[in-house]
Amino acid sequence: MFGRGSQLVAKSFSRNVAAASFQRRLASTKSLKETLQEVIPAKQEQLKKLKTEHGQASLGEVTVDNVIGGMRGLKAMLWEASVLDPNEGIRFHGLTIPDCQKQLPAAPGGKEMLPESMLWLLLTGQIPSEAQVRQLSAELAEKGELPAYVEKLIDSLPPTLHPMTQLGMGVAALNHDSSFQAAYEKGIKKTEYWTHTFEDCINLIARLPALSARIYHNIYNAGAPLPGIDKKLDLIGNYANMLGFANEDLTEYLRLYIAIHGDHEGGNASAHTAHLVGSTLSDPYLSYSAALYALAGPLHGLANQEVLRWQMAMQKEIGDEITHEKIKDYLWKTLKSGQVVPGYGHGVLRNPDPRFMALQEFCDARPDLLKSPTIQLVKQTYEVAPGVLKEHGKTKNPYPNVDATSGCVLYHYGLTQFKYYTVIFGVSRALGCLTQLVWARALGLPLERPKSLSMDAIEKLIKA
Numbered sequence: 001m002f003g004r005g006s007q008l009v010a011k012s013f014s015r016n017v018a019a020a021s022f023q024r025r026l027a028s029t030k031s032l033k034e035t036l037q038e039v040i041p042a043k044q045e046q047l048k049k050l051k052t053e054h055g056q057a058s059l060g061e062v063t064v065d066n067v068i069g070g071m072r073g074l075k076a077m078l079w080e081a082s083v084l085d086p087n088e089g090i091r092f093h094g095l096t097i098p099d100c101q102k103q104l105p106a107a108p109g110g111k112e113m114l115p116e117s118m119l120w121l122l123l124t125g126q127i128p129s130e131a132q133v134r135q136l137s138a139e140l141a142e143k144g145e146l147p148a149y150v151e152k153l154i155d156s157l158p159p160t161l162h163p164m165t166q167l168g169m170g171v172a173a174l175n176h177d178s179s180f181q182a183a184y185e186k187g188i189k190k191t192e193y194w195t196h197t198f199e200d201c202i203n204l205i206a207r208l209p210a211l212s213a214r215i216y217h218n219i220y221n222a223g224a225p226l227p228g229i230d231k232k233l234d235l236i237g238n239y240a241n242m243l244g245f246a247n248e249d250l251t252e253y254l255r256l257y258i259a260i261h262g263d264h265e266g267g268n269a270s271a272h273t274a275h276l277v278g279s280t281l282s283d284p285y286l287s288y289s290a291a292l293y294a295l296a297g298p299l300h301g302l303a304n305q306e307v308l309r310w311q312m313a314m315q316k317e318i319g320d321e322i323t324h325e326k327i328k329d330y331l332w333k334t335l336k337s338g339q340v341v342p343g344y345g346h347g348v349l350r351n352p353d354p355r356f357m358a359l360q361e362f363c364d365a366r367p368d369l370l371k372s373p374t375i376q377l378v379k380q381t382y383e384v385a386p387g388v389l390k391e392h393g394k395t396k397n398p399y400p401n402v403d404a405t406s407g408c409v410l411y412h413y414g415l416t417q418f419k420y421y422t423v424i425f426g427v428s429r430a431l432g433c434l435t436q437l438v439w440a441r442a443l444g445l446p447l448e449r450p451k452s453l454s455m456d457a458i459e460k461l462i463k464a
């Protein structure tokens with residue numbers, strides 16, 4: 001799929017990062033905040049050097065297409081934790097998803113990397129030791145209870161209100177207790193911004209499972225008991241428990257899902273929104289609440305809900321005897337009616353999404369998932385859709401993105417309420433968005449304010 005040369009360079013780079021990180025993992029017992037404190041000065045120095053030595057270096061020109069085409073391809077944002085390659089997909093501090101699967105600590109008795117481990121990697125660029133991850137899980141459980149006023153707010157919402165609307169409201173309301181906002185009002189120095197931002201980010205990540213589970217409970221499970229936080233469980237062990245799913249396979253799936261959806265460089269709509277809002281020094285709760293409403297759009301995170309809706313409509317129409325020919329006809333019907341095929345295409349990727357591949361591998365390793373009609377239909381659609389989209393000739397990327405499969409596994413395990421699926425994505429994307437907010441404060445990044453142009457102004461510039 002990729003050039004052999006670039007594959008070898010990528011492999012050796014990833015091995016080097018992996019070896020260095022592994023040594024650190026064996027050695028360190030420092031807390032997340034202490035580790036972060038250690039790595040900040042070198043990054044601050046790197047930024048200073050870039051500014052003073054290369055501030056005027058060009059990274060490419062800006063075309064009219066960039067301006068009117070959703071800024072596609074424009075290199076215009078600093079984002080530290082991950083970089084997306086159009087062909088290879090995402091790397092977190094240089095590590096691919098398989099690298100992370102090998103190196104990041106799992107839950108006791110589990111196999112999948114923990115989102116806590118991914119958070120550690122995103123924030124510090126280092127692989128944590130098991131002891132460090134257990135300590136972080138315990139800290140998150142300790143901080144995970146919702147304040148009573150937020151419980152009351154969520155309980156007062158109509159169950160017909162979309163779960164993503166509820167999640168954004170709950171996250172915004174948590175800013176009542178923002179450490180950053182309180183410290184800013186008191187008048188702290190800029191060098192102290194990051195510690196308060198960090199405190200808010202950790203508190204928010206800790207509280208997302210209880211908030212998200214409460215939303216699920218109120219809408220789909222009212223009347224059933226809602227368990228509290230178990231201080232001995234990891235973040236997602238608790239989330240699954242509070243959702244009412246004690247199934248260990250689903251819990252492992254959620255750990256993998258939430259770890260790999262955590263960050264997708266900075267230009268995606270949710271990450272970019274968090275960064276933009278955060279650049280005004282809005283606190284992490286308000287910044288991430290805004291990001292959630294970008295994630296709730298069907299061209300972005302909500303596509304995982306749309307895939308299920310689309311797939312079920314297809315199944316209803318073509319019946320139980322599913323063939324490639326029938327799927328092909330349904331794909332053409334969707335395209336000819338002017339709709340997009342959800343779960344396919346991407347703003348940057350030009351190959352199948354490695355997150356899609358990782359979730360497919362999870363299914364391939366489990367006979368019950370392989371037998372599931374919902375998951376079989378994902379595979380059959382994957383066998384046909386790229387050909388149809390190529391023939392249709394519009395999309396630059398005819399391959400599946402992560403949303404093509406993520407919800408189908410949830411459906412198989414009994415989490416069938418697909419309007420809820422983007423909330424799970426929202427629990428995950430906090431890892432990357434909040435990491436960047438901490439770094440934006442530690443690096444003193446400025447207010448984001450690009451220049452816009454009217455069409456007349458563009459024409460004037462072209463003539464000049």
Ligand SMILES: CC(=O)SCCNC(=O)CCNC(=O)[C@H](O)C(C)(C)COP(=O)(O)OP(=O)(O)OC[C@H]1O[C@@H](n2cnc3c(N)ncnc32)[C@H](O)[C@@H]1OP(=O)(O)O
Pocket residue numbers: 072298299300301303335339340341342343344345346347348394395396397401402403
């Ligand atoms: C986690 C994530 O956010 S992953 C993305 C999730 N979203 C989806 O799966 C929704 C379906 N996909 C899409 O709508 C698009 O591929 C996007 C929004 C993801 C990317 O959009 P773009 O970067 O503009 O894609 P691209 O440059 O290939 O678009 C060119 C044309 O192909 C169309 N196209 C792109 N993907 C698809 C698709 N899956 N089905 C049909 N048409 C498509 C676009 O709508 C556009 O049409 P237009 O010229 O009439 O406006």
Ligand SMILES: O=C([O-])CC(=O)C(=O)O
Pocket residue numbers: 263264267268269347348401
């Ligand atoms: O990168 C993007 O534009 C969309 C995406 O896949 C994500 O945010 O996970």
